[in-house]
Amino acid sequence: xxxxxxxxxxxxxxxxxxxxxxxxxxxxxxxxxxxxxxxxxxxxxxxxxxxxxxxxxxxxxxxxxxxxxxxxxxxxxxxxxxxxxxxxxxxxxxxxxxxxxxxxxxxxxxxxxxxxxxxxxxxxxxxxxxxxxxxxxxxxxxxxxxxxxxxxxxxxxxxxxxxxxxxxxxxxxxxxxxxxxxxxxxxxxxxxxxxxxxxxxxxxxxxxxxxxxx
Numbered sequence: 001x002x003x004x005x006x007x008x009x010x011x012x013x014x015x016x017x018x019x020x021x022x023x024x025x026x027x028x029x030x031x032x033x034x035x036x037x038x039x040x041x042x043x044x045x046x047x048x049x050x051x052x053x054x055x056x057x058x059x060x061x062x063x064x065x066x067x068x069x070x071x072x073x074x075x076x077x078x079x080x081x082x083x084x085x086x087x088x089x090x091x092x093x094x095x096x097x098x099x100x101x102x103x104x105x106x107x108x109x110x111x112x113x114x115x116x117x118x119x120x121x122x123x124x125x126x127x128x129x130x131x132x133x134x135x136x137x138x139x140x141x142x143x144x145x146x147x148x149x150x151x152x153x154x155x156x157x158x159x160x161x162x163x164x165x166x167x168x169x170x171x172x173x174x175x176x177x178x179x180x181x182x183x184x185x186x187x188x189x190x191x192x193x194x195x196x197x198x199x200x201x202x203x204x205x206x207x208x209x210x211x212x213x214x
Contacts, residue, residue: 004055005064009071016054019044023055023065028109031116032062066117069110076103090205097167097196104171105189111168159204166196 008016022043026035037058041051055061080099084092104111170177170192178188 003064004060005067008064009068015046015050019046019051019054019061020064020068023061024069024107024109024113027062027065028112028116032058035062037061066113069107069113072107073110076100090201093201093204094197097200098193101167101171101189101193101196104167105174108171108174111171114164115168115172163200166200170196 002010004016005020008014008020011017019040023035023040026040026043029035030039035058037051038048040061041048044051051061055064077100080096083099084095087095174185174188178185181188181191183191
């Protein structure tokens with residue numbers, strides 16, 4: 001039997017899908033506690049009983065949103081891997097940063113929800129953790145962190161987290177950082193990519209060179 005999320009993803013024009021899209025946006029803006037099902041229903045233009053009919057309680061809809069962004073981000077990483085496979089390390093990183101940053105700026109709720117979950121876990125959220133090992137495996141080809149995707153060292157995991165957090169924070173903090181730097185949005189996005197490349201590419205390339213030399 002298909003879950004409500006599977007039905008929503010299968011039929012993007014359905015009421016379930018419409019509610020899910022709005023729920024992603026509002027949960028991403030206000031978090032679990034700051035969001036009510038009434039807010040979501042009003043944004044969709046339906047009554048609250050219709051929302052509950054399609055998705056059940058707030059925690060059920062929230063869980064679906066978390067699973068949906070997990071799948072969304074995971075598929076994006078798979079798509080990036082296909083493009084960068086076999087290229088030199090610096091080029092892989094540059095392309096990955098460009099594509100992933102664009103994708104996450106288009107869907108800021110992904111970064112917002114991930115950071116909300118880092119810092120605002122509740123008893124309702126405890127069983128909804130992201131499949132972090134999957135992220136390690138999917139990020140690994142970008143950075144050449146390990147040859148064995150099933151045996152990722154703690155040191156490599158920290159490096160993956162550094163990459164993820166750098167991107168997420170620039171996106172979630174866009175309004176604050178733009179006000180500090182006096183940039184329009186297009187300039188900000190370009191500068192974020194340049195900054196990420198400036199910091200991350202030399203660090204990973206130097207590490208790779210040291211491995212080759214020693």
